[in-house]
Amino acid sequence: MLSQVAQMLERFISVAINTKYPDAPPSEDEFIAEAMGLREAFPIADKEFDQIMKNLKAALVIQMDVGVYISNKNSDHQSWLPGRRAEIDFYYWNRFKRYLEDVKGWNTGVTATLETVSNEIVDQFGDPQSKKPWQRRGLVLGDVQSGKTVNYTAICNKAADTGYKVIIVLAGMMENLRMQTQKRLDKEFAGRLSKDLLRLKGKQEVKNVFDGVGKIDSSKRISAFTSVLYDFNTSILNSNDLTLRNISEPALFVVKKNKSVLKNLESWLFTNNADSSGKIDLPLLLIDDEADNASVNTKKEEEDPTAINAAIRSILNRFYQATYVGVTATPFANIFINPENDDDMVGDDLFPKDFIYLLAPPTNYIGANAMFGDDGTYEKNIEETDTDEIEMFFPFKHKKDLVVDELPPSLYEAMGYFLLINAIRDVRGDIKDHRSMLVNVSRFTDVQVRIREKIIVWLEQVKSDVHNYGALDEVQTMKIKSLRMLNQIWEKYHLKEKSRVSWGDMISMYLHKAISPVEIRAVNQKTGSASLNYDAYEDNGLRVITVGGNSLSRGLTLEGLCTSYFYRNSQMYDTLLQMARWFGYRPNYSDLFKVWMSSDAIDWYGHITAAANELKDEISRMNNYNLTPKDFGLRVRKHPESLIVTARNKMRTATEVSRPISVTGKLLETPRLKSKPDVLAANERAFKLFVASLDTAGSRRGVEQSGLMWSGIHKDLIVELLYSFETHPWHMSFQGKALAEYIEKNSGLAEWDVFIPFGSDSDDFVLEGANGSIKIKREKRYVEEANGMIKVMGTKVRVGSGGCTKAGLTKGEIKEAEERFRKLNPGKVNNIPDSAYLIGDRKPILMLHVLKSTGKKDAPINNIKIPETLYAIGVGFPGNGYIKTANYVVNMVDISNWMDVDDEEDDNDVD
Structure with missing residues (x-):
């Protein structure tokens, strides 16, 4: 731990560097010279100075790119901020920038980029100096735990500077999230502690305590209309005689997305502030954090998002001038998915029709790509758990009365690892930093409480043993x-x-002191908003194992997260992404953090990452082609992966949903199969009959890739196979019947290439052809079976290996396709998706996969429901510039047998 003198020196060096090198970081020699010069006035040891240099160097190398956005070119909106910058006093922004640089140690390159990004976003807002009424709708799209909050905090500061008088932040649907957001904005925007500021008069003395940016400069003040202690409360505002009319600086409201709160807020706005027309003549900025969690029709009745959606729109319509900005990390957000037709989507008053801005995270962000992407620089930080082991303790569909007699061995290992990491971080000098562990294995509060009780007993025994015998x-x-x-x-x-410490020294000198402060907290609706009060541990840092469900799944930041143990059965994309609290920043311990999760979850996160990246890349391409948010919304809604969100939304209200799904430029595969023997046998017969017809239906051709290819196969054969081959209904993105009907109707898909890729199996596998035996090599795949489903694992919910769609292309065509992809997607050097090779002038391709089933790490398969040889298929449709759709039908009765429908409910005890 750095001494107070050393901490002061670190801040002085940081400020000096940022002041002297505002545009670009200094060279190594310049940095050392600046630091050595300042050190002369501070008597500190060499060890402390080395730590200071390490900390500052880590901060200096962080970089961040500006984002990319698409906007509605057909609106009458005019750029207004650049032309007015010279006349605006950016008081709030400048003190926030100073806070980031001087207090949080950000380098000037990153704050400069943040300034550019916030300028670009605010310029898309309505002009607060305009005399005309206007309404603007936009979306800011970021990554989970990547710093979206700091971006909208910067936006709040800029909006206040430019003339917005009312700023409402909708901070999730749970009080602990609202409280966390209020604290953050108190410190980084308002500059005063709202818990000491806004109270019922007469109960306690109202204090004016400056904090965060307020300690830098308090000559201007944001007016707080909510506090850490209270959500919007009419009685408190009336007690303090607060209205929008009697304040000169902007008013800040941080409220939950609760229909009663929002209705009360609208009523107060109307009663106390509206003119004779029932409207308020002050520019409004409304920021909807977790915007995908405020749309329509999946929540329980008393928190119906339809009502929340209507309440938000009603508040916006109370103002002559209002900008709505949704903030989310999930591209498959419900705001795009729910409308039944294009007109309804545009008509939705919260649809971001005016702009969508895609944020770029800083280089020190550890997100989905780093852990689950093709590069996977942090994939070694993931520890795979045994699904069968965990199922013994927390079954796939357990209820709130589940008995918790014992915990999985892998959970004990994860908790033991967390204890050791606490000691290692102490050795590294991070003694005052918060340390958290996440345990997320059940959505039920009662089950979470029982898990917590078991952990407490275990932890007390470990603490006692370390103290007595270490x-x-x-x-x-x-x-x-x-x-x-x-x-x-x-x-x-x-x-x-x-x-760099021996085991003997660790257990005798460090471990007891490191783990003694560790607490166990349940984080859910019942424990209340103070369950994780990091501020109360500012001096020494909170060390905590948190046990929770959905309260840990959306918006809540776990400070200093070192270890995560995750086992949830949701496959909903937005839900899974939001559960990824382990994404974020790991200063000085990126080599230590670990996530324990099942192989199924690892697969799904890889699949989701690829799907989300595809949609984010779409924004960049649309920017190049001057396309609009409406175009992006349509792409999202017609993406095959959007069906899973549709299914959840419609589960309770329909038995069948019909949706147009884009197939252009897609490779669609069958990684999920029914395990019924008769279904597998029928698939095998259809597969082999198809292969037997290839030599007479088409002609073999040589290819660069390892495998066999036939060309000139008529679509009738493809259609027959697709009609005959049955897949699991849960994997909605492949629907053989819908694809067969699409091919039948499409004259441009008359001739096909068919490819059987060779795998790594050492033994030949023989298929019968019209002209004799066809020898191939099976592809080895790790396969699991559970609940009537066979899952091809370890391929990110794929069947084939990456790049299999190169089959049949020449080296020149492959190179040209990759160059075209990189041109349209700058920065994507290594991760070339299969869709890139589905170029417009090639034939559609059918992939035939013959799989050799194995257990983990190539072990023999020991599940009697899984045959040694499995058959799977994939179809690739070339992209020709025109988006074509197949009509998919989702049968909700069938799907509901395979989904935990309630997985998105809040973690109250709901059956």
């Missing part, structure tokens, strides 16, 4: 069960190399 010699300590377990974890994860 100083004994190694032979003696190994006789203690808990210490032996900790030693096994220490050895397994090579923590001696990461800590």
